[in-house]
Amino acid sequence: MSDLSRRDFMSDQTIRWCPGCGDYSILAQLQTAFAQIGLPRERYAVISGIGCSSRLPYYVETYGFHTIHGRAPAVATGLKLARPELSVWVITGDGDGLSIGGNHLAHVLRRNVDLSILLFNNRIYGLTKGQFSPTSEIGKRTKSSPSGVVDPPLNPAAFAIGTGATHVARSVDVLPKHLREALVDAHEHRGSTFLEILQNCNIFNDGAFADYTDRAHRDDRILYLKPGAPLVWGKETLRGLVQDGFGLRVEILDGPEQAEDCLRHNPSDRNLAWALATLEGPHAPLILGTLYQTQRPTYESEALRQISDARATLGEGDIKRLLRASDSFKVRRE
Amino acid sequence: MSDLSRRDFMSDQTIRWCPGCGDYSILAQLQTAFAQIGLPRERYAVISGIGCSSRLPYYVETYGFHTIHGRAPAVATGLKLARPELSVWVITGDGDGLSIGGNHLAHVLRRNVDLSILLFNNRIYGLTKGQFSPTSEIGKRTKSSPSGVVDPPLNPAAFAIGTGATHVARSVDVLPKHLREALVDAHEHRGSTFLEILQNCNIFNDGAFADYTDRAHRDDRILYLKPGAPLVWGKETLRGLVQDGFGLRVEILDGPEQAEDCLRHNPSDRNLAWALATLEGPHAPLILGTLYQTQRPTYESEALRQISDARATLGEGDIKRLLRASDSFKVRRE
Amino acid sequence: MSAQSIDHVVIRFAGDSGDGMQLLGQQFTHAAALDGNDHATLPDFPAEIRAPAGTRGGVSGFQIQFASEVIHTPGDECDVLVAMNPAALVKNLDDLKPGGLAIVNVDRFEAIDLKKAELASNPLTDDSLANFRVFEAPISTLTTGAVEPFGLNRKQADRCKNFFALGMMFWLYSKSMDPTRHAIERRFGSPFREANLAALEAGWSYADTRELHPLPFEVPQVPHIPDARYRTVTGNQALATGLVIAAQAVDRTLFYGSYPITPASDVLHALSVFKEYGVVTFQAEDEIAAVCAAIGASYGGAVGVTGTSGPGLALKSEAINLAIMAELPLVVLNVQRAGPSTGMPTKTEQADLLQAMYGRNGDSPMVLLAPRTPADAFRTAYEAVRIAIHSMVPVMVLSDSYIANGAEPWRIPDLDNLPPIAPPPPPSPQAFAPYSRDPESLARPWIAAGTPGYAHRIGGLEKQDVTGTVSYIPKNHQRMTELRAQKVQRAQALLQPAEAKGDPSGTLLIGWGSTYGAIKTAVARGRAQGHALAHLHLRALNPFPPGLAEVLSRYDRILVPELNSGQLCQLLRAHFLVDAVPLSKVQGQPFKVREIHAAVELLLQGEPPEGALA
Amino acid sequence: MSAQSIDHVVIRFAGDSGDGMQLLGQQFTHAAALDGNDHATLPDFPAEIRAPAGTRGGVSGFQIQFASEVIHTPGDECDVLVAMNPAALVKNLDDLKPGGLAIVNVDRFEAIDLKKAELASNPLTDDSLANFRVFEAPISTLTTGAVEPFGLNRKQADRCKNFFALGMMFWLYSKSMDPTRHAIERRFGSPFREANLAALEAGWSYADTRELHPLPFEVPQVPHIPDARYRTVTGNQALATGLVIAAQAVDRTLFYGSYPITPASDVLHALSVFKEYGVVTFQAEDEIAAVCAAIGASYGGAVGVTGTSGPGLALKSEAINLAIMAELPLVVLNVQRAGPSTGMPTKTEQADLLQAMYGRNGDSPMVLLAPRTPADAFRTAYEAVRIAIHSMVPVMVLSDSYIANGAEPWRIPDLDNLPPIAPPPPPSPQAFAPYSRDPESLARPWIAAGTPGYAHRIGGLEKQDVTGTVSYIPKNHQRMTELRAQKVQRAQALLQPAEAKGDPSGTLLIGWGSTYGAIKTAVARGRAQGHALAHLHLRALNPFPPGLAEVLSRYDRILVPELNSGQLCQLLRAHFLVDAVPLSKVQGQPFKVREIHAAVELLLQGEPPEGALA
Ligand SMILES: Cc1ncc(C[n+]2csc(CCOP(=O)(O)OP(=O)(O)O)c2C)c(N)n1
Ligand SMILES: Cc1ncc(C[n+]2csc(CCOP(=O)(O)OP(=O)(O)O)c2C)c(N)n1
Ligand code: SF4
Numbered sequence A, B: 001m002s003d004l005s006r007r008d009f010m011s012d013q014t015i016r017w018c019p020g021c022g023d024y025s026i027l028a029q030l031q032t033a034f035a036q037i038g039l040p041r042e043r044y045a046v047i048s049g050i051g052c053s054s055r056l057p058y059y060v061e062t063y064g065f066h067t068i069h070g071r072a073p074a075v076a077t078g079l080k081l082a083r084p085e086l087s088v089w090v091i092t093g094d095g096d097g098l099s100i101g102g103n104h105l106a107h108v109l110r111r112n113v114d115l116s117i118l119l120f121n122n123r124i125y126g127l128t129k130g131q132f133s134p135t136s137e138i139g140k141r142t143k144s145s146p147s148g149v150v151d152p153p154l155n156p157a158a159f160a161i162g163t164g165a166t167h168v169a170r171s172v173d174v175l176p177k178h179l180r181e182a183l184v185d186a187h188e189h190r191g192s193t194f195l196e197i198l199q200n201c202n203i204f205n206d207g208a209f210a211d212y213t214d215r216a217h218r219d220d221r222i223l224y225l226k227p228g229a230p231l232v233w234g235k236e237t238l239r240g241l242v243q244d245g246f247g248l249r250v251e252i253l254d255g256p257e258q259a260e261d262c263l264r265h266n267p268s269d270r271n272l273a274w275a276l277a278t279l280e281g282p283h284a285p286l287i288l289g290t291l292y293q294t295q296r297p298t299y300e301s302e303a304l305r306q307i308s309d310a311r312a313t314l315g316e317g318d319i320k321r322l323l324r325a326s327d328s329f330k331v332r333r334e
Numbered sequence C, D: 001m002s003a004q005s006i007d008h009v010v011i012r013f014a015g016d017s018g019d020g021m022q023l024l025g026q027q028f029t030h031a032a033a034l035d036g037n038d039h040a041t042l043p044d045f046p047a048e049i050r051a052p053a054g055t056r057g058g059v060s061g062f063q064i065q066f067a068s069e070v071i072h073t074p075g076d077e078c079d080v081l082v083a084m085n086p087a088a089l090v091k092n093l094d095d096l097k098p099g100g101l102a103i104v105n106v107d108r109f110e111a112i113d114l115k116k117a118e119l120a121s122n123p124l125t126d127d128s129l130a131n132f133r134v135f136e137a138p139i140s141t142l143t144t145g146a147v148e149p150f151g152l153n154r155k156q157a158d159r160c161k162n163f164f165a166l167g168m169m170f171w172l173y174s175k176s177m178d179p180t181r182h183a184i185e186r187r188f189g190s191p192f193r194e195a196n197l198a199a200l201e202a203g204w205s206y207a208d209t210r211e212l213h214p215l216p217f218e219v220p221q222v223p224h225i226p227d228a229r230y231r232t233v234t235g236n237q238a239l240a241t242g243l244v245i246a247a248q249a250v251d252r253t254l255f256y257g258s259y260p261i262t263p264a265s266d267v268l269h270a271l272s273v274f275k276e277y278g279v280v281t282f283q284a285e286d287e288i289a290a291v292c293a294a295i296g297a298s299y300g301g302a303v304g305v306t307g308t309s310g311p312g313l314a315l316k317s318e319a320i321n322l323a324i325m326a327e328l329p330l331v332v333l334n335v336q337r338a339g340p341s342t343g344m345p346t347k348t349e350q351a352d353l354l355q356a357m358y359g360r361n362g363d364s365p366m367v368l369l370a371p372r373t374p375a376d377a378f379r380t381a382y383e384a385v386r387i388a389i390h391s392m393v394p395v396m397v398l399s400d401s402y403i404a405n406g407a408e409p410w411r412i413p414d415l416d417n418l419p420p421i422a423p424p425p426p427p428s429p430q431a432f433a434p435y436s437r438d439p440e441s442l443a444r445p446w447i448a449a450g451t452p453g454y455a456h457r458i459g460g461l462e463k464q465d466v467t468g469t470v471s472y473i474p475k476n477h478q479r480m481t482e483l484r485a486q487k488v489q490r491a492q493a494l495l496q497p498a499e500a501k502g503d504p505s506g507t508l509l510i511g512w513g514s515t516y517g518a519i520k521t522a523v524a525r526g527r528a529q530g531h532a533l534a535h536l537h538l539r540a541l542n543p544f545p546p547g548l549a550e551v552l553s554r555y556d557r558i559l560v561p562e563l564n565s566g567q568l569c570q571l572l573r574a575h576f577l578v579d580a581v582p583l584s585k586v587q588g589q590p591f592k593v594r595e596i597h598a599a600v601e602l603l604l605q606g607e608p609p610e611g612a613l614a
């Protein structure tokens, strides 16, 4: 295995996030995951848009590009087509990735460019000081919604599944190990990974996920997805998901033995993933892990294969032939 | 009922579509639907982007605005907020609405602005003379994909459901009556309707839907959705959909009596809608009608209610009070 | 206790971005305002929400000049610098007057603090402060002591130290603490209310007992202030207010479509609380949707406005062109910041002028206006709506970060004195053609979608003159291109004629936007020294105001100070073929008076004025 | 059969957009090329795919001038007009020379056809054609007859009529039909192949037997043509070819990110077939993604190129600024069309110059180049890549619809004569700093992401000089702003010095881009009449070429003909304080030689030159 450590991926730049911001933890796990994956530094490229989250590339000792608001998936697509051998990461926020950049995100997911896309969802615009974002809840009062938000929030995982994404997962800033594993999974998936990372913005939206992630009740409110394992959770009360029509229902279980009756997770079932992504209701858990994963050829492999195929058939392009083309001529001398 | 006729909604402009284009039929049904709905001309506004399809507003004798590429949903949102009493229609294409304009479409659907959005899907860029679009099939050879498209297509209905749309339906240019009813439904739905209309571009993508819509086999390949009715179709061979896990399976039925065993359509079941929208496979039918419909407050009603609430509490805004604000002062005279 | 009277004072508060320096500055400003002092402020903060504590990059500053005479800038140099830590001290020392007073929170000068500030030695003990008077105050300790009774934890207690510092400054300038007491009472709940009040009092008493200065100062009120109501407004507040008043004047809904971006977001925030005035704010998914929604609203008869800053303006450019082609009224606020690209988002600059003028495909002229001071933004926003509706054109307002966040006293206007706003008179349905024109303004009729009898279609393709149908006829395109240009040109009729203030010949300084105060003060200073100088400040940049050519022709030399690489200068040279000389500052900071003054001196000596910035 | 020899001929084919006029024109062009005629073409078609048949709006035209001497334009007026229907006839009649020949498809002059063309009476029978020679040919009937054997339906048979018309013209100008025969054989399957061939032959025979003209004409080949290989290229083809050759010259992958838009799409089409050359084309979801992907590719070491037209350029402006700030090479093709907004998408214009120059937030200079003819687009694209990589800057190429679709003979270059393209030499990993600079060009090193030992971060925030870390230091921003400007300025070193052709004093005509041929011909004509005239044509618009100031100073009068409202004129006035006078045509059509000639005459008489267009 690699003898790299997190330290090898720490740049010399002062980190400019607020003390207590969830971004610190994500950064640490990303650096650790990079070491664990074991590629040399130069094989990683971290591409971001604009936002607090998008400052991340400055802090990672790899190639990095802090681009413009919402456009990181497009920049990353160009890079990946030019350098398919790189491990390319996209860092974005709920505003950057789902508001101004939603279309690029949708298209990169449908194309299945081999990128690991990390969406830091803090349900707020951090860098611009606290306006609501497309994932903010209805009724939330922010600087730009003093009477409460009226836009129903976008569901990031459902949105990603709807675009045809091949790998959709979720993790959270406060669970370092879970997050690290999700990051390594993202790297390993051939094609686009959409990893939503719930992240606390302690300045403008403190405690946005505390209902689920606070140590006090975490164990009772988080469902960790594992392929093949039953969809159950809870310590005080054991709960499980059962199929109900095309959807899911939460049931209280009498004991661990009942878990066997519950549905088992199958990440290759996109309809189940859809049901998991859209599950709502008073006892619905926070669902973490890989909701959906499938294999499809990547965009860049298909695009570049057309080039190698053409070369295999026609030979390496000959400039002279290009210049002359079929319709070139010498003037008939009279 | 209204004594308006289609003729009342025909403008004096020469129509500039290719002879044989599917757009003609859609235009005719829209004009007829307008007459049937029965509002006076000035109560309709038709807002489009750019594309062959987006030329439509010029041909309808109502208010109309041919805007810029991909942005019609945004223009329409502003109009609807300014004039909530109008019946506002958005005309867009698979390029206009799903490529450059995909993000505006996603956000207008999530917000549930009361708009009737008609996406003319011909799976090609018509106006720019035949490049592939986000709905073109893999492998398709076009001017910009001489070796075949490598981008997997976007599924418009699945995309719309993924954004949180409240009304998702599908129709086709060659079935005037079905189309007209779908248009009237779109108007009647309070909130955003996303109506995908399959449309033949006989110049650059002729016969794109012929496998399903040709008279010869139409009756065997189209499933018409009706609330409460079993999901069956076919004349030569009767087929039906049955539930299979979280998804659907096509079965050959022995006879009409077996239809009763098939699943029945429930447009308020979003998970079923998802399964219908993503159904694929050798015998999968073309599914037409309302895949999904639910009621949620519209964006403009909620946004404007904050204004009426404020006025109810604080009274009609008084300019003098605004100018003075709480921090105005007179200089203390010494 | 008596006090020593002085004419004007410049103070700067500097600390970490979490230290509450902006709040402190605002409270001091309010006190000065109530005392009838003229004042101008300059907040200067980092882009990060909580930039790393103790570092130079994390320093947040607030400067105010207040005076017993009319002033126009927040001042070049400070009389007093309040520094909450070493980074704040060293970063601002350059701007402290020789002999000026540095009030320093000595509790933050430990080795670790010096390291964070990248200092090799302690400025309090080495020679760096030799030229200044230094007052060392253990502000953190004293604050913690003062708030002890209220049961705050260490961090919470330390947060009160801005009010301690404010109390000291109130003593030093003999300001009443009542308004701040009220503000604390309104803003904070228990126990923070009590703690902050205690810190404020403690600061005052400390300054008094420790004799921060032998005698406190007093800045008397400005004589002959009209007995009117005033407010201290920032440029962004004034823009928002101007828009609301203008929409009411024309009796239409104000629609503001925007996407958050520094430093324009506060306009969105300000407008979104004006619900009872019928203002509709729409936070869009991006800048393109924001401007398009404003255009849609305007098509529906509302006053469609969109606001952004530089990079956002770039994104809006395609859609602004739609408004130009559709000939719909639209107001675009561009609160400029330092570019290009993301640049320096919280710093000021005037470098979007040529983007505003030309940043669209095709020949696409639009009206450009620029406010000169925070208060002036009210009138500029009002005029923008007026012209947009009068001429059926998009109008851009070029504000900047300095105006947006700076504050000054604003005399609340008498609404009856504002010019009326009226759309072109609509023709009868029979006589109606979408692109018929008012003979004076050349404006086409503004028919709100939904109006019975006028259904019609518009769009971004070239239009046939009068009928508005799509047209590819060559001569028609030429004619329409000319009409669009003339329409903008004719908006001159709504502008004040160009007027130079000062000497009727000699050297003319021309500026636009936020450089007003610095240029005006520099010209006054130069004239006091006997130079023949005048100042002309443009509110309208397209079209130029009537009479500008004539004014320009009267002067031998023309100097154009701008916070960009010479953009207005370029326009003046091209239009008037005058050898205007640029004075370009591109540092994310406003001009200092002395920089302009020095440039004038150099110019008069025949040297390139740029030397003034070296 | 003998033929009458003439020097040059202008013919125009006009019919419905479904009538195949463009194909017909291309075939005729190819025949002229093979005969060694110099030639220039002007296609002119509607935006609609199949605009309504028979209407004026639906007319598609193709004009070619071919000659036995060197020519530079497709000609002001036609010698022959081939009109397939009444709309095509009346719409083009203004451009037919008095006494010129109108070949008319009389089968399409029924009442219904006249109505579609909005004609009250039949031009063949009223007086409208009195000044012309008219040849009435029942082209539809004859074609249907000729193709009868091949079992086509009515519609299919009628589609062959363009080849019938072509056969007639081949007879009239004594051109060999072989190349067209081959083309038909390659392009069409049975039975269309046979039918089209039959139509072609029938047209020839008909012209021969019916004596379309007493004697056919012959345009001899241009004397002294170098014995080299040629191709007839359109501007878009030449751009695509230039890019591929440039990328090969620097041994990097060519990456082209684009979103379809008329008239730029053909560059995407052309490049997407060059797979075996390793060219990667990416059809993005919009223009923003297209340019961003090109920037990403360039960050990865590829030659990143993006292409679009006016409205698309507006959308790309924010991202181009990122390339300026990140100092990455990028080539942006802007194939201009008539604006503003959607404008007239298939018509030509040069009105994006100032958008290209200034349409970005902040001070954001970039290099601008413009090809002057279709063939010249090859060299311009090559130079654009060369400068982008040499100076690590974005470079924009301003082509237009006229160049994009027009064609002319191009002498295939000898690759050894092209200047080399080289990135700034990379420093050692130890000495590496992302924003260190080459002392000559000021370019920073171009390190492809993935290169071991050089990992670094870049972005759109202002950069610290040398290190490239984020910096808000005021003086640094000034310095970096100046460096970005100087870098563009220093690209002058790669440009040819400014040179005026013609008289050394008197009146100078300055142009840029596609107006080259018209200005050159007009200057020649004026000089032949004894006027002292010269012509200077700019390939580089930013920076201007070396020596331009000196050239300008030699002339008394400067006239700037442009297809816009005076944009280059504005830049020249501002930069050089010269009283340059604009000649502005904004009609979606190129200049005619006579318009420029007339403007010169007026100018020399002291009148405003605009009168020439009235
Ligand atoms: C074109 C453009 N529009 C707007 C902005 C201002 N802006 C910067 S970050 C941001 C949103 C940040 O929210 P999010 O993506 O959720 O990131 P966070 O700060 O919460 O991590 C906005 C609106 C910008 N920089 N550029
Ligand atoms: C900003 C911008 N980019 C590109 C174009 C060119 N363009 C016009 S329509 C179109 C796509 C049309 O496809 P679609 O929306 O599917 O409509 P259709 O013509 O097929 O009905 C494109 C790329 C444009 N007009 N504006
Ligand atoms: S504002 Fe919020 S998201 Fe941004 S750095 Fe601070 S805590 Fe983190």
Ligand code: SF4
Pocket (backbone or CB within 6 Å): B016, B017, B018, B020, B021, B022, B023, B052, B053, B122, B126, B127, B200, B201, B202, B203, B204, D049, D050
């Ligand atoms: S190109 Fe296709 S979509 Fe466009 S008008 Fe013609 S047939 Fe219709």
Ligand SMILES: [Mg+2]
Pocket (backbone or CB within 6 Å): A051, A093, A094, A095, A120, A121, A122, A123, A124, A125, A126, A133
């Ligand atoms: Mg966020």
Ligand SMILES: [Mg+2]
Pocket (backbone or CB within 6 Å): B051, B093, B094, B095, B120, B121, B122, B123, B124, B125, B126, B133
């Ligand atoms: Mg289409």
